[in-house]
Structures are given as C-alpha cells and as structure tokens.
Amino acid sequence: MDWKKLADQLFPEGHAIVEQNEFLCGSATVEGQALAVIGTTGHTPIGIEIALAQAQAILRTVREFPGMPILMLIDTQGQRLRHRDEMLGINSYMAHLGKCVDLARRQGHPIIGLVYDQALSGGFITSGLMADACHALPDATIRVMGLPAMARITKVPEEVLTELAQSNPVFAPGPENYLRMGGLESIWDGDLAAHLRAALAQPRHGDERAALGLQRGGRRLAQPVIDAVMGGGHDPRA
Structure with a gap:
C-alpha cells in the first residue's frame, strides 16, 4: 500500500508526515492526541x-515530547547488503537504533509497529520486533530469512524446509504465520483508524510474544522455557 493512502486511512484527523529519501517522519493526531510517526x-x-535518521527521530521525540506515542510504519527489504555499510559498522548502527527504541519505551513512550507492505530481516528486527506491539496489514510480506537463504545457511535441503513450512510457522513467511508465533499481535483489516485507536488504548504488560505464541500454537516451548528459567521449574519438554 502507498504510504500516503495508508496515512489518510490511519489519520482521518490529519497528519504532517513527510518523506525524504524513503525515510518517513512526522506527526499525526488520533482522537485529539498527538503521536510521532x-x-x-x-x-x-x-x-x-536511515538507521541513524530513525534513531535521531526517536531521540528527538523522547527529548522534546515526553511520553508521546510512537508509530513505526514498516516497509523495508531488510538490512542493506553493501561492502560500504559493512565496513562502516552497519551492525552498530542497527544496534543503536534498537537501543533508542528501548530507551523510548523505558521513558514511557508507547511504541506500535505496523507492517504495511514488506518487512524482512534486520530491518524488521530493529523496528517492528522492538515495538511494544507489532501489527500488520493482510497483504504484508514478512520474513526474517527466505527459504533459499535458510537452506544455504543451515545446509538443510530447500525441499525439506518447504515441506516443514507447510505445518510449522517458524519456517513460513507471511503475517498469518507471524501472528501464530506471537511476533504480531494482530492483523489490521477494515477500519485502520479504529485499529490504531484500539492499539493505542491497549494497556501493555511487558513482552507478551512468547505467551501469545504458546496460546496460538505457533511457539510451544518459548514461554515454558522462560517460566522454567525464571522460576526454576521442571524441564518444559517433560
């Protein structure tokens, strides 16, 4: 979806979002409340x-608008794979961005991610997966690693991974599979402004992704392992 059409649907009360070199930044109003975008x-x-620009925008929001909600609009093919970026330490820039998101959360800023088109690899990890809650549109494309790349890294034949992807959401792309794993809190269809209002009103109780994954059957061991480590409980595989 074109970001301008998306913004019109999300913010019927108006917005002041600008695009510069495929980086989006600005503000909007939801039920009279201002939020950073x-x-x-x-x-x-x-x-x-872009990693530095996003980090700067988040820090500016923390400094100038204490407690203001932050909406992260996500459409990226992932971390840029260039020798120049690698030599300049892209991993440190990405880590810095993630730390800035975490700082904003610790300073009381509600943070919502919305995958409205494409979310791949490290570009998703340091944005939507760092948010308090991440949502997606039904036609969004989401994956951390494609099956061909996964096959090369793991040395497992691609045909085997393709077969596993039919029943295991860990191996499969798409918003429905990330919803099952708890990576997404919900998929927004229909009235996007209403979905955003509901997300802003939703109280947060820490990272609930593992619990959601267990509840939805997409990640059956993450929460039991967390419980066992935190409480010294029995082996979750028992």
Missing part, C-alpha cells in the same frame, strides 16, 4: 543513513 517506504533497505 517514524518509518520507511519503497521497500528501502536499512543502511547506516
């Missing part, structure tokens, strides 16, 4: 420039 468009890869 930070994101990307055009399937842009996250290189050092």
Whole structure:
C-alpha cells in the first residue's frame, strides 16, 4: 500500500508526515492526541543513513515530547547488503537504533509497529520486533530469512524446509504465520483508524510474544522455557 493512502486511512484527523529519501517522519493526531510517526517506504533497505535518521527521530521525540506515542510504519527489504555499510559498522548502527527504541519505551513512550507492505530481516528486527506491539496489514510480506537463504545457511535441503513450512510457522513467511508465533499481535483489516485507536488504548504488560505464541500454537516451548528459567521449574519438554 502507498504510504500516503495508508496515512489518510490511519489519520482521518490529519497528519504532517513527510518523506525524504524513503525515510518517513512526522506527526499525526488520533482522537485529539498527538503521536510521532517514524518509518520507511519503497521497500528501502536499512543502511547506516536511515538507521541513524530513525534513531535521531526517536531521540528527538523522547527529548522534546515526553511520553508521546510512537508509530513505526514498516516497509523495508531488510538490512542493506553493501561492502560500504559493512565496513562502516552497519551492525552498530542497527544496534543503536534498537537501543533508542528501548530507551523510548523505558521513558514511557508507547511504541506500535505496523507492517504495511514488506518487512524482512534486520530491518524488521530493529523496528517492528522492538515495538511494544507489532501489527500488520493482510497483504504484508514478512520474513526474517527466505527459504533459499535458510537452506544455504543451515545446509538443510530447500525441499525439506518447504515441506516443514507447510505445518510449522517458524519456517513460513507471511503475517498469518507471524501472528501464530506471537511476533504480531494482530492483523489490521477494515477500519485502520479504529485499529490504531484500539492499539493505542491497549494497556501493555511487558513482552507478551512468547505467551501469545504458546496460546496460538505457533511457539510451544518459548514461554515454558522462560517460566522454567525464571522460576526454576521442571524441564518444559517433560
């Protein structure tokens, strides 16, 4: 979806979002409440420039607008794979961005992620997966690693991974599978403004993704392992 059409649907009360070199930044109003909007468009890869721009926008919000909600609009093909970015330490820029998101949360800023087009790899990890809650549109494309790349890394034949993906959401892309795993809190269809209002009103109780994954049957061991480590309980495989 075009980000301008998306913004019109999300913010019927108006917005002041601007695009510069596929980086989105600005503000909007929801039920009279102002919120910061930070994101990307055009399937842009996250290189050092955009990672730093997002981090700066988050820090500026923390400094100038204490407690203001932050909406992260996500459309990226992932971390930029260039020798230049690697030599300049793209991993440190991405880590810095993640730390800034975490700082904002610790300072009382509700943070919502919305995958409105494409979310791949490290560009998703340091945005939507760092938010208090991440949501997606039904036609969004989401994956951390494609099956061909996964096959090369794990040395497991792609045909085997393709077969596993039919029944195991860990191996399969798409918003429905990330919903089952708890990576997404919900899929927004229909009235997007109403979904956003509901997300902003939702009280947060820490990271609930593992619990959601267990509840939805997409990640059956993550929460039991957490419980066993935190409480010294029995082996979750027993």
